Amino acid sequence: MQQVKAGDTVKVHYHGRLTDGTTFDSSEGREPLEFEVGSGSVIAGFDTGVTGMAVGEKKTIQIPVDQAYGPKDPGMLVEFPKANFPEDMKPELGMRLNMTNGSGQVIPVAIIDIKEESVILDANHPLAGEDLIFDLELVSIGGGASRIIMP
The missing domain is CATH 2.40.10.330 (Thrombin, subunit H)
Incomplete structure (x- = not known):
């Protein structure tokens, strides 16, 4: 079974919350989040969290401040x-x-x-200084940015 690796384009449903249980974002009722793993388009802990997942897999990840939006400056x-x-x-x-x-x-x-x-x-990011928790569900794995699809 294919597992997520750096360079893959993935689609993920997520529910993000703070350690006190407060929800700060969710893909519920929307399209899943699509991004290229390792491209820097999401926080580092999110990239790390999806790496190794298989399509259909669900898991909860905890992302410490230094892998999220960093400490308040x-x-x-x-x-x-x-x-x-x-x-x-x-x-x-x-x-x-x-x-x-x-x-x-x-x-x-x-x-x-x-x-x-x-x-x-x-002017800090609203989630700076916070440890984050995400419930993830991997919806799909694509081939990555360099993959060319011919018509």
Whole structure:
């Protein structure tokens, strides 16, 4: 029976949750996630978790912080003046915003603290600092990116 290896294109149904049981993402009701194993398109622990699986196999994997989105980086916290917000916007704790840096790159942030004259924005990935748990089901194994299918 064929098993997943680096370079294979796979389709996987998944249910992702935190260690407290909170669901953060799931493919339920959607198409399975398709990616090339080892290409860097998913977190390292997910790549490792599907490697060796066979079609139809189900398993649960635990991904530590360093194989997921990494630890929270204090350098990704930014103090931002309230005066720079649009007049019609009232900052609230937990509010998610998109900021643009000097080169035009969009950076998602969350308001984690509100002070008198400023807010503290967190530009870390929302799952940074978290160990993750995934229930996986391997749906299919393809041949990989270099495989050519002739019409």
